[in-house]
Amino acid sequence: MSDLEGLFADGDAWAAAIDDGDPVVYTVASSLVPETDRELPQSITTIEPGTTAGEFWMTKGHQHPDHQGEIYLGLRGRGGLLLFDGTETRFLEITPDTIGYIPPGWAHRSINVGDEPYSFLAVYPGGAGHDYGWVLEHGMGKRVHAGDDGPTLVGFTR
Numbered sequence: 750m751s752d753l754e755g756l757f758a759d760g761d762a763w764a765a766a767i768d769d770g771d772p773v774v775y776t777v778a779s780s781l782v783p784e785t786d787r788e789l790p791q792s793i794t795t796i797e798p799g800t801t802a803g804e805f806w807m808t809k810g811h812q813h814p815d816h817q818g819e820i821y822l823g824l825r826g827r828g829g830l831l832l833f834d835g836t837e838t839r840f841l842e843i844t845p846d847t848i849g850y851i852p853p854g855w856a857h858r859s860i861n862v863g864d865e866p867y868s869f870l871a872v873y874p875g876g877a878g879h880d881y882g883w884v885l886e887h888g889m890g891k892r893v894h895a896g897d898d899g900p901t902l903v904g905f906t907r
């Protein structure tokens with residue numbers, strides 16, 4: 750949780766969660782494939798179930814500085830893929846066997862919208878790079894909150 754500074758809408762709730770034991774929100778297991786041009790590194794991300802002030806637990810999110818596409822595959826649980834190109838936000842629900850495609854240049858963040866761990870495989874171009882600061886600066890256009898009828902996208906807040 751402490752690694753997610755500045756990302757949840759409610760900073761007080763974020764700080765309280767750290768005081769309350771700084772829980773693991775997500776983990777990433779990466780392949781040993783080099784992050785260089787022409788290679789296809791892979792990783793498996795697991796996001797724990799939970800919310801911070803109603804906002805589903807999520808990854809930091811990033812953009813690839815060298816705009817290239819990326820593939821996700823749902824493995825376990827129920828999640829979502831939030832995509833943002835700086836103007837438009839898209840949300841794709843990802844369940845086991847769902848393929849999520851991230852078009853070149855779109856920032857992306859994953860969210861656990863279920864009540865068990867959510868895992869997905871990512872395969873990405875090794876030379877694309879990762880820019881986490883882009884999301885801190887621009888946000889993702891929408892946030893995903895736990896609503897009475899499931900995941901609810903709420904308006905523009907960083």
Ligand SMILES: [Fe+2]
Nearest residue numbers: 811819857873
């Ligand atoms: Fe990515």
